[in-house]
Amino acid sequence: MSANTTARTARRRTVRIAAAALTAAAALSLTACSGSDAASKPAGQTQTGAAAEAGGAGSSGSGGAGSSSGAQGSDSKAESGAKTGTQAGATGKQTGKQTGGAHATGGGGAGSGVERCHTSGLKAAFATGGDAAPDPDATGGTTTSVVLTNKGSHACKIGGFPGVDLKSENGGERWSLVRSSAKHGSITLQPGDSTDFTINVLLTKEEEGFYQPAFADVTPPNETTSLTIKWPWGTLVDQRSATHPGTFVNPIG
Template sequence: MSSSATVRTARRRTLRLAAAALTAAAGLTLTACSGADASAAKPAGRTDAGAVSATGGAGSSTGAQDSDAQGSGAQGSGAQAGSGTQAGSGTKTDAAAKQPGGAHAGGGGGAGTGVQRCHTSGLKAAFATGGDAAPDPDASGGTTTSIVLTNKGSSACKIGGFPGVDLKSENGGERWSLARSSKKFSSITLQPGDSTDFTLNVAMTKEETGFYQPAFADVTPPNETTSLTVKWPWGTLVDQRSATHPGTFVNPIG
């Protein structure tokens, strides 16, 4: 073989070895890149599955995205801003889901409260004076008179129990807080304009001594602290302000 042929053969071998080396290096580079991508993808995939399993629903979606957002670098920050927006949407969804419950709770509260009790400001009082409402001054023993309470408000109210009744003289100096009977009672509902009444057992007298002459009656509805004043339309009572069991006393409403 000539010297020129020997040189050409050596060059071809050198080129083949160089090409083979380049091919092997490229293969190693590609393998390293794909291995890095796979290892980076797998944790994100596991995080998603774990978040959905742990929390479920819309919250799980937000939680998974938040985990992805914490991945790395600027890309993680961008993803976190996006998931923040979506978390806001999740919050709206939660609020919308809770809204019917809140409305129901509000309605339940209204239903639970029901009709309020009657307040002094929503009532007016008057003695019943028509027909046979007047107490019999000639009755031997006790007789009765009635005080009518009317709902003057614009909504229904509930009332029941013992009102307070204080009789007072013309100048108000002599007061008599009437005792209560032992009668049982219940509550009743007054629609606007409706009335109810309660009775006073009264011991009337025509004697010139030992009597008490009321001029007014202060009526305090049950559970209230302010009263309604009505004029006393009848005659004198036996003065039993210090008696243990007076013949003049209050009966309950309802």
């Protein structure tokens, strides 16, 4: 065999080996691709199924339909929960309003719903029976009482300081009595009920330095209209300009 023939034979064998190597490599590449696809597809399917069971937690890749279904289910659940929560909250608010209204109606009957006593619903008079009259011989002062009666048809509440203005016979000389520092509360008067307040008075029998009242204008607390009653007692020491007079008004209640 010649040298040229030997060289051609070697080249053929080399070409065959190279071709075989390329074929093997191609086959391995195809096998690898096929295996990768096969491995990825089951993994994707498994993830999609788990995501569907979990309510749409999967990715948006090959499991798109499962993810969409899961998202809709999640939205549906959330919407249902929101509606339920809103309805429950609305029911709670409505119940609270109804309860508060019922409570307000029940609590406003006898106590807080009672209006204050107005002048038009009261009558006034000095207490004159028994020991109600002031002692004309008292040293340093004594007291007299004014009785206020609810003449209306409804209960009313009264408390605080009344205004008391003493007037002379012709009404020309007026004495607005000062108030004491006594504390006070309030009282509810049913129709026909009465309450009173006292006036400290400093009487005198002297013929000088006295003041002789003829009437007393009594203005109930928080009112502007007065009730005029006749003064039934004697003369008072005239202390209209005194800083701390011995004749002054005490509160109701």
